[in-house]
Amino acid sequence: MTAMTRVAVVTGGVSGIGRATCVRLAADGFTLAVADLDGDGAKAAAGPDGLGRGVDVGDAAAVEEFFAEVVATFGRIDVLVNNAGIAGSSEATILHTTPIEEWDRVFAVNVRGPYLCARAALPVMIAAGGGHVITIASVAGQVAFPGRAAYTASKGAALQMARSIAIDYAAQGIRSNAVCPGIAETNMTKWRLDQPELRAAVERLVPVGRVAQPDEIADAVSVLASDRLGYMTGSALVVDGGYTAQ
Numbered sequence: 490m491t492a493m494t495r496v497a498v499v500t501g502g503v504s505g506i507g508r509a510t511c512v513r514l515a516a517d518g519f520t521l522a523v524a525d526l527d528g529d530g531a532k533a534a535a536g537p538d539g540l541g542r543g544v545d546v547g548d549a550a551a552v553e554e555f556f557a558e559v560v561a562t563f564g565r566i567d568v569l570v571n572n573a574g575i576a577g578s579s580e581a582t583i584l585h586t587t588p589i590e591e592w593d594r595v596f597a598v599n600v601r602g603p604y605l606c607a608r609a610a611l612p613v614m615i616a617a618g619g620g621h622v623i624t625i626a627s628v629a630g631q632v633a634f635p636g637r638a639a640y641t642a643s644k645g646a647a648l649q650m651a652r653s654i655a656i657d658y659a660a661q662g663i664r665s666n667a668v669c670p671g672i673a674e675t676n677m678t679k680w681r682l683d684q685p686e687l688r689a690a691v692e693r694l695v696p697v698g699r700v701a702q703p704d705e706i707a708d709a710v711s712v713l714a715s716d717r718l719g720y721m722t723g724s725a726l727v728v729d730g731g732y733t734a735q
C-alpha cells in the first residue's frame with residue numbers, strides 16, 4: 490500500500506525537538522513514522538494514522554525491522570529526520586576522562602544511529618527518485634562545546650555524514666541537509682536550565698539573550714521538509730540565536 494500523503498520518519502520523536510518536529514510535520518500534512526526508545530510515546534507522537542515503534546537507533550536489526558515495517562505500511566519515505574541524540578552522562582566531559590563506554594554510547598546514538606537510518610531509508614528514496622535526509626546535528630558540530638568532547642566529535646561526524654549523503658546521492662534526486670541548533674530547552678538541557686544561575690550563564694552566551702524553544706527548531710525542519718529551498722543540499726542550517734556568529 491502506498492500512502493497518499495508524504496511520509497516522514499522521525500527518530501527520537503517523543504521528546505523535545507523531535508516531538509515539536511512531529512507536531513509541525515503532522516500540521517504540514519505529513520504521515521509520521523516515529524522511532525524512539527519509548528515505544529508508547531512513539532505511538533502517541535505518530536498519531537492515529539502514523540506508525541510508532543520502540544527502536545534503539547543504534548541497533549542495526551531493530552532499525553532494519555522498523556524501516557521494513559514503514560515501507561510495508563506506507564510504501565514510501567519522503568523525509569527522514571535523524572533527530573535522536575544524547576549528550577552523554579555527566580562523566581562525558583573532557584576527552585581523557587570520558588569513559589570509553591560513554592564515548593561509544595554517544596557515538597552509537599549520534600553517529601551510528603543516523604548512519605543506520607539513512608542506510609535503510611536511502612534505497613527506498615532511490616527507488617522513488619528522490620527524498621530528503623534531514624539531520625539534527627548541532628552548533629557543537631561546528632564549534633567545540635567546552636567539556637563535551639564526545640558530543641562535539643559526534644555532532645561533527647553527523648554533520649559531515651549529512652554532507653557526504655548530499656554529494657553522493659544528489660544525482661538520484663536525494664537532498665541531505667543538517668539543522669544546527671544552539672541551545673534549546675528540552676529534557677537534554679533541563680538539568681542546566683532549571684538552575685537560575687546556570688541558565689543565566691547560558692543566556693549570556695547567546696546574543697538574542699534566551700535559549701530556543703523546541704518549536705523554533707522544528708520550524709527549520711518544517712521549511713526544509715516543505716520542498717521549498719529545493720536547491721539547498723549539503724547545508725547546515727544554523728538556528729542558534731547568533732551564538733556562532735560571535
Ligand SMILES: NC(=O)c1ccc[n+]([C@@H]2O[C@H](COP(=O)([O-])OP(=O)(O)OC[C@H]3O[C@@H](n4cnc5c(N)ncnc54)[C@H](O)[C@@H]3O)[C@@H](O)[C@H]2O)c1
Nearest residue numbers: 501503504505506525526545546574627672673675676677
Ligand atoms: N537541546 C539542545 O539544546 C540541542 C542543541 C543542539 C542539538 N540538539 C540535538 O537535537 C536532537 C534532539 O535533542 P533534544 O534536546 O530534543 O533531546 P531530548 O532528550 O528531549 O529528546 C531526545 C529523544 O531521543 C530519544 N532517544 C534517545 N536515544 C535514543 C535511541 N538510542 N534510539 C531512539 N531514540 C532515542 C529519547 O527517548 C527522546 O525522546 C539531538 O540529536 C540533540 O543532540 C539538541
